[in-house]
Amino acid sequence: MSEPFDAQSVGSRLLQGHRVRFRELRDEDLPVLVRWWQNPDTVLFQNLTVAPRPEETIAEMFRSWSTNASSGNVGFSVVDRHTDELLGHVVLYGAALPVRAGTFAVMIGADHVNRGYGTDAVRLMTDFGFRELGLNRIELRVFAYNERAHAVYRKIGYREEGVRREVAFHAGVFHDEVVMSLLAREWFTAEH
16 A cells, blocks of 8 residues: 655645745746846846847746746746745746647846756756656757856756757857757656
8 A cells, every 4th residue: 555645745845955945926026037137147148139128028028937827837936945035037838748848947146156056946847847747858958158057957967969059149159059858767767
């Protein structure tokens, strides 16, 4: 006979990592997320072009990513597990049946990088996608010059599967974008 299912315990573990916790997007998160999205030092990690957009347009983008109205698209604010300080945002989208494949994106505020928050957020959202959404595949795209993110994704288990050659143009130079993915069977056979 199997052990009883402890829904409360499972529910809290699904949205909590070692250092971070996922929660719903709140109105007070939006000014901070918009500021991070517009930050000239980090915009090149998120966008193909450096072109300021209206704050309300960016706020609406985060709102649409975070409605969680369907299981195929989920987005969360990333907060410090102990202090509840806002650290960033994650989204997993396009995860529809019968394909069971989703695309992942993460943004960690510039003040919070190099502290392990991004690694924990990537690990947690990857696990959520496979365990809770029942995905078979999660993919992401990362600009080749974003070496820190590339290293995090490899550490979690994502594998390079292709390159979109010279897809971005910044400061007079073309740059590649790397497509990476992870399959559920790879995730469940690895140690986490």
